[in-house]
Amino acid sequence: xxxxxxxxxxxxxxxxxxxxxxxxxxxxxxxxxxxxxxxxxxxxxxxxxxxxxxxxxxxxxxxxxxxxxxxxxxxxxxxxxxxxxxxxxxxxxxxxxxxxxxxxxxxxxxxxxxxxxxxxxxxxxxxxxxxxxxxxxxxxxxxxxxxxxxxxxxxxxxxxxxxxxxxxxxxxxxxxxxxxxxxxxxxxxxxxxxxxxxxxxxxxxxxxxxxxxxxxxxxxxxxxxxxxxxxxxxxxxxxxxxxxxxxxxxxxxxxxxxxxxxxxxxxxxxxxxxxxxxxxxxxxxxxxxxxxxxxxxxxxxxxxxxxxxx
Ligand code: UD1
Numbered sequence: 001x002x003x004x005x006x007x008x009x010x011x012x013x014x015x016x017x018x019x020x021x022x023x024x025x026x027x028x029x030x031x032x033x034x035x036x037x038x039x040x041x042x043x044x045x046x047x048x049x050x051x052x053x054x055x056x057x058x059x060x061x062x063x064x065x066x067x068x069x070x071x072x073x074x075x076x077x078x079x080x081x082x083x084x085x086x087x088x089x090x091x092x093x094x095x096x097x098x099x100x101x102x103x104x105x106x107x108x109x110x111x112x113x114x115x116x117x118x119x120x121x122x123x124x125x126x127x128x129x130x131x132x133x134x135x136x137x138x139x140x141x142x143x144x145x146x147x148x149x150x151x152x153x154x155x156x157x158x159x160x161x162x163x164x165x166x167x168x169x170x171x172x173x174x175x176x177x178x179x180x181x182x183x184x185x186x187x188x189x190x191x192x193x194x195x196x197x198x199x200x201x202x203x204x205x206x207x208x209x210x211x212x213x214x215x216x217x218x219x220x221x222x223x224x225x226x227x228x229x230x231x232x233x234x235x236x237x238x239x240x241x242x243x244x245x246x247x248x249x250x251x252x253x254x255x256x257x258x259x260x261x262x263x264x265x266x267x268x269x270x271x272x273x274x275x276x277x278x279x280x281x282x283x284x285x286x287x288x289x290x291x292x293x294x295x296x297x298x299x300x301x302x303x304x305x306x307x308x309x310x
Contacts (some may be wrong), residue, residue: 001025001026001027001069001070001227002026002027002028002029002068002069002070003020003026003027003028003029003031003070003072003227004029004030004031004065004066004069004071004072004073005017005020005028005072005073005075006030006031006032006050006056006072006073006074006076006102006232007022007033007037007074007075007076007077008028008029008030008031008032008042008063008075008076008115009030009032009037009038009041009178010037010038010041010075010076011037011041011173011175011216012073012075012117012173012176012216012219012220013030013032013037013041013073013076014037014041014042014177014259015176015177015216015217015220015230016073016075016220016223017030017042017045017049018025018045018267019220019221019223019224020224021045021048021049022097023224026263027050027053027220028048028049029049029050029052029065029069029253030042030049030050030051030052031053031054031061031062031065032051032052032055032076033051033053033054033055033056033076033077034053035055035078036053036078036173036179036182038179038197041257045263047209048138051082052064052065055098056076056098056099056101056102056162057094057097057098057101058094058101058250059101061106061186062098062101062102062105063105063108063109065105066102066106066109066111067109068293069109069111069124070111070112070113071111071112071113071115071174071227072102072106072111072113072115073115073117073223073227074099074102074114074116074117075117075132076094076102077081077094077095077098077117077146077147077211078090078091078094078095079143079184079186080143080184080211080223081141081143081144081270081271081273082143082184082272082274083143083184083185084141084142084143084272085141085142085143085208085272086106086182088142088283089090091143091146092142092145092146093144093148094146095143095146095147095149096146096149096150096153099149099150099153099154100153101217102114103153103154103157103163104157105247106163106279107157107161107163108293109177109307111163112163112164113163113164113166113226113227113232114154114157114163114164114165114166115165115166115167115168115223115226115227115232116150116151116154116165116166116167116168116224117167117168117170117219117290118121118147118148118151118167118168118169118170118236118299119143119144119147119170119307120169120170120171120172120212120238120240120272120274120277120279121139121140121141121144122137122139122144122147122148122151122169123135123137123138123140123274123276123277124137124138124139124140124144124272125140125274125276126138128240129244129276129278130278130279130280131238131277131278131279131280132238132280132282132283133169133217133236133237133238133280133283140272140273140274141271141272145198147169148275150166150167154166154167154234155156155167155234155236157234158232158234159234160244161237163171164232164233164274165232165233165234165235166226166232166233166234166235166236166237167236168222168223168226168237168238168284169236169237169238169239169241169279170210170212170214170219170237170239170240171211171212171213171214171238171240171241171277171279172186172188172213172240172277173214173215173216173219174188174189174203174213174215174216174299174303175188175215175216175217175299175302175303175309176215176302176303176306176310177216177295177306178216178217180192180193180307181193186253187247188213188250188300188302188303189209190202191250192252192254192303192304192307193288193307194261194262195254195255195257195258195262195304195307196258196260196307196308198260199262200262200263201230201251201254201263201265201267202227202263202266202267203247203248203251203264203266203267204267204268204270204273205247205264205266205270205273206263206266207246207247207248207251207269207270208246208247208248208267209246209247209273209274209275209276209279209295210241210245210246210247210249210275210276210277210278211244211245211247212241212242212243212244212245212277212279213241213245213250213296213297213299214239214240214242214292214295214299215241215292215294215295215299215302215303217293218239218240218241218292218293218294220237221290221293222237222239222284222288222290225289225290226288227289229287229289231286235237235283235287237283237284237287237288237290238279238280238281238283238284238290239279239281239284239290240278240279240281240292241279241281241294241295241296242278242279242280242281242292243278243291243296244276244277244278245296247298250300253296253297253300254304257300257301257303257305258304258308272273
């Protein structure tokens with residue numbers, strides 16, 4: 001079975017590529033424009049995959065990429081809430097425009113199934129926790145709007161054309177290969193970098209905001225289950241650990257993993273930031289048989305070990 005991983009040179013995408021190759025039952029194709037992904041994430045397996053270098057906003061390239069593909073794991077996107085606040089049009093073009101081109105080309109090419117990376121950000125600041133898929137989404141940033149719109153496109157294509165789709169709402173994924181070097185990088189990668197370099201942590205707000213931080217192996221596991229489940233029908237599910245940790249908890253865990261006790265600088269709240277995020281993961285369990293395999297604290301230790309040795 002041939003699987004296309006869009007954004008396969010990125011943090012989550014390249015972890016998916018590794019898992020697909022390790023499974024052994026898949027031919028793996030990647031499309032990536034290396035905007036936020038890196039060639040180095042695929043260097044160790046470049047002779048085992050098919051690589052299409054290009055942008056998902058380019059319909060011709062997307063049509064080439066989906067040719068002969070059975071299923072798609074769609075990870076390509078411009079991440080980051082603050083990036084989307086600064087440049088909403090670009091986030092829209094890549095995340096919505098690119099997804100629409102991909103799913104249109106996939107439908108035309110007879111691809112059986114498309115599984116898309118969505119985001120916990122679609123829930124916004126709804127006061128009820130945990131966040132359940134039946135809640136009305138309340139996006140607070142252009143990024144969240146792009147992910148929610150992608151979900152709607154997948155669902156509409158499933159209903160109109162019968163292509164099987166699933167949107168997985170990832171909750172703050174972290175782990176090996178998450179790039180800490182951009183101002184838009186995820187907080188755990190930035191804190192890992194600070195711990196390795198023994199500098200300082202910068203916390204936006206009071207540090208009491210909480211996230212359902214999810215080690216990357218858990219979302220990889222969910223995607224592999226989504227390839228194997230008998231039938232999909234345009235569903236949307238949360239994938240997370242079902243536990244929330246504040247940023248101050250996170251700092252304590254990173255300090256402990258690194259054997260340091262670094263100072264913290266407090267900076268203003270970030271525009272469009274959600275205060276609390278926690279997932280209900282019952283639906284992922286009933287639809288896919290998903291439950292988390294690596295808990296937060298073990299994930300933090302593995303992630304630190306990776307940053308310390310690479
Ligand atoms: C959001 C989504 C997440 C998605 C990600 C994609 C929510 C709840 N989560 O993550 O599912 O994968 O976008 O980009 O919407 N922070 C600091 N110091 C830093 C960096 C960040 O204090 O140096 C704070 C932020 O203000 C935020 C928290 O850490 O409160 C997490 O930030 P970040 O890692 O960027 O992820 P989210 O925006 O929560």
